[in-house]
Amino acid sequence: MELEKKPIREFRSRVLKVLTETPTTKTLVFDLKGVDFDFYPGQYVMLHVPYEGEVLKRAYSIASPPTQKDTLELTIKRTPKGRASVVLTEQTKEGEEFYIKGPYGKFLWLPEMGRNLVLIGAGSGIVPLMCILRYIVSAKLEHVRATLLYSNTHYEEIIYREELERLEKYSNIKVVNTLTRSYPPNWKGYTGRIDMRMVLKEVEDIPANLYYLCGPPQFVEDMASLITDLGVDREQIKKEKYD
């Protein structure tokens, strides 16, 4: 399918709000007023982050849906010993300005591509998947069915936890969480890594869906081989690796 490319824009934008998502993750809400910026759900921008006299250029997926015109949200998880992510999650304040360029990327979804989606993410890999879910909800795409399989180490690290709980009220959206390292006593989700048993139980009509995989490179490759082993054609799998 040939897609019209969205024009790449470069602009400076002010942080309007800093939201705490988890102990290691923040969402920065940028002002888009007066900027003619459009993108497809799933795409990312390059953010320029001043760091000790240099400028680090880092890719961040867009968290807010394209239906939200006045603000752009990026969700950043602190990488242990990381540079840009530490500045963005620990030092950035409302009112600061950043240089943004984008949108980029082929990891995107539009309704014409297919109506049955399976979104599989780990940690900050939820961000472009959440953009897709937010788009489905805000554009009222009730005919689209989406199943999210989301893996985290600990309960406290589930990004967008409350919003994901609220998404469960939509009959066309299913959210499945798993925790790999620790879990609270009353935990009702899965424990351990996403595996064949989980996919067979939670995903309907496995070969017919479009699959979006996002997270650390090894996670994405493991998930891709898991679903191809279950009979999914490689052409139906899109991958975004956060390396």
Ligand SMILES: Cc1cc2nc3c(=O)[nH]c(=O)nc-3n(C[C@H](O)[C@H](O)[C@H](O)COP(=O)(O)OP(=O)(O)OC[C@H]3O[C@@H](n4cnc5c(N)ncnc54)[C@H](O)[C@@H]3O)c2cc1C
């Ligand atoms: C398309 C795309 C989209 C992305 N979207 C998101 C997103 O939405 N949210 C998000 O949180 N992230 C996202 N990322 C990841 C993001 O771009 C950064 O890679 C991440 O924030 C880490 O950047 P950093 O500058 O903090 O880490 P860096 O300073 O670049 O460090 C990266 C790693 O190298 C190690 N390291 C650093 N310095 C050294 C050293 N001297 N010796 C040994 N090891 C070292 C660090 O421990 C760390 O693990 C995305 C990546 C891609 C490619």
